[in-house]
Amino acid sequence: MFFYSFGNDGVIFLAAFLLLSGIVAAKFSSRLGLPSLVLFIAVGMMIGRDGLGLIYFDNVELAQLIGIFALIIILFEGGLQTKWETVRSVAFPSISLATLGVLTTALLTGVSVYLVLDVSWLEAFLFGAIVGSTDAAAVFATLKERNIKAKMGATLEAESGTNDPMAIFLTLMFIELIANESVSIWLMIPSFFWQMGLGLALGLMLGKIALFAINRINLESGGLYPVLAIAFALITYSTASAIDASGFLAVYVAALVIGNSELTYRYSIFQFNEGIAWTAQIMMFIILGLLSFPEQVFQPSNIFAGLVISFVLIFLARPFAVFVSTVWLKYSFKERLFLSWAGLRGAVPIVLATFPIVAGIEGAEEFFNIVFFVVLTSALVQGSTISNVAQKLGLMGPKKDTPHHSIELVSIAKANAEMVQFQTNRHNAIVGYKLHEIDFPQKASIAAIVRGDDLVTPYGDTEIKAGDFLYILVSKRKHDELMKLLNEKNKTKNKK
CATH class of the missing domain: 3.30.70.1450 (Regulator of K+ conductance, C-terminal domain)
Known part of the structure; x- marks a missing residue:
């Protein structure tokens, strides 16, 4: 990462500029009818090497670390804000979409990749796995201010909060199969159930521990309680990852436990986490925008491949996966159509696209550029039309009512x-x-x-x-x- 002719003061000013740019983008995203993530990425691309040339950034490992850190914060904030009563009613369909749905999407998308790109079947399915999951950051941000019916919003948020383990498992599995032909796929399947089951258990346990600590500890300053909550989110992820469990799932479940219990300094914690989640989202998408080089992303061959894969993903793979995953569940045809359309791709596919690069897989840079294009297409086409589609299908809910005042004792x-x-x-x-x-x-x-x-x-x-x-x-x-x-x-x- 290189800042052209910037000293320390210049770097600090640039960081402030990026945050202000993100805030302005978030302010005008709804007026422009675009998801904020698109504008954040655009800011990153604009100031990068192929734009104004202010920053040259090509550190894939650092971008991956920043992306993971940001996703932890975003998932934690999303879990805190999610009502358990709503999630409980859609738990089974969300899990079905997060597992069977991701697998189906990955396989169908992989077929299109095999037909469009000159790659092997394993490489094609690796691409499908990378774009197979919906993205928590994109879904939470897009639905936050939209009056979608509670059942639909809860299904999408719960799915996006729990489908990362399947996508990560499939991505790492196909990378391992490509890099080591002697590995058996059947020996890798039990690890998925280990990751999911232990991630769920750890999330419940560490969520209870965090809740007990926050409510019982007597800190000198009320401002330390939100910091304590964030610390537990990071501990939950790292503990789960250390024993090969799903860190993202553990963080989301722990946040559900904390957010749906009686909590000291509840509103300070919620407001702090909302602010830091926005900061994480802004910085993550800007960094991912910096990591992409428009000259490479928007090459004619990548545009053609990206459009074909996006079409299959949006109009064929995702709808088929939704209908298969919810075939025995109480969802109307219109609700299934909406779930199909609202399967947004975002940061997770881009972060997962860095895994093959770090692993040294041949052609991984091309995969990254096409994945980046697919994510932009999904955000532009699906993200900008969610409210209109929900309205056409009669799935708009009442206007969201949030308090405009907050009262809390200092001590x-x-x-x-x-x-x-x-x-x-x-x-x-x-x-x-x-x-x-x-x-x-x-x-x-x-x-x-x-x-x-x-x-x-x-x-x-x-x-x-x-x-x-x-x-x-x-x-x-x-x-x-x-x-x-x-x-x-x-x-x-x-x-x-």
Whole structure:
């Protein structure tokens, strides 16, 4: 990596410029109808060797490390934000898509690669494995601000969060088969189940350990709790990878455990992770953009091969894989069509495309350039039309409602109290009642109510309405009692 005529100050300024460019790209991506990842990659390509020439970057190993690190952060943030109730309802179809779906996509895409490129069957299936999985970074970023129905969004997010093990396993398997002809494919299959099973188990265990530590430890500064959470995410990945388990799956499962449990400094942790996930995403895609050289990516032969493979992947392989993976499941034809169209490719295929280069596979650079083109095609064609397709198929959900205010004590741990945020819905027993009519636990006090864009000052005669965000200051000893009251359903409601 070489910065032309830049000293330390110039490097710092360039880093700031890249982050600001990414933020501006994220701001205008929705207005332009493009996924933000496309603009991030464009920034990288623009300042690279074939653009403005500010940076020459060709360190594949470093790009791979940055990509893996960023994916850990992105998966962790995605898992924290995912509701277990929603994921549980789509767990089986997501796992089916993450395993059978990836395998089917890889094999069908491999056939097209064999017909288009002058490669062996093993090399063709290696390419199919590289582009076989949907990408968590692309899916999370694309769906974050779109009002897709919860079932569809949860299926896609859970699939993208759990399908990396299959793609990584297939990629490494075909690399090993190409490099060592004496290796038996049948001896490698058990390692996949080891990776998946142990990754799941470690994610559950380390998620519980992280949750216990975060809630029990008394840190001097509240700002250290989000750092502690990130540290556990990195520990989870490295521990799983050290014993040949799936680190990505372990991180996602651990985040699900943490995010769906009672958590000290919940909103500080969530907000910090959202910010650092955006930073990781910006830097990862810019680095991947730097790693690509437009003169090589956009050669006529690569464009032709990339368009053919993209067509097969988007319109044939992915739809067939979705229909096969969900044939016995309760998904309508329109829902299957949407799942087929929303199978975005992103950072994971590009990062996986660096594996054959590092392994010294012949022709790996050509594979990287075509994979890069396929990812761009997927992001441009599928990513920019997800909302329109969902609307045409009648799969748009209600507008996402997120709080515009955040209240949290500076010294929660020392005060032995916490600020609970709770959003009501029409099923909650407290909805429709005035505050003085609700039997809140002792040492629990309503600090604020956020209703839409308005901050409502709570009085005894203030009525709770569906959709309200309640901020309640409560003693930790009374926390469970408060949550039981808040979660009580209206079918058992009695006036206090």
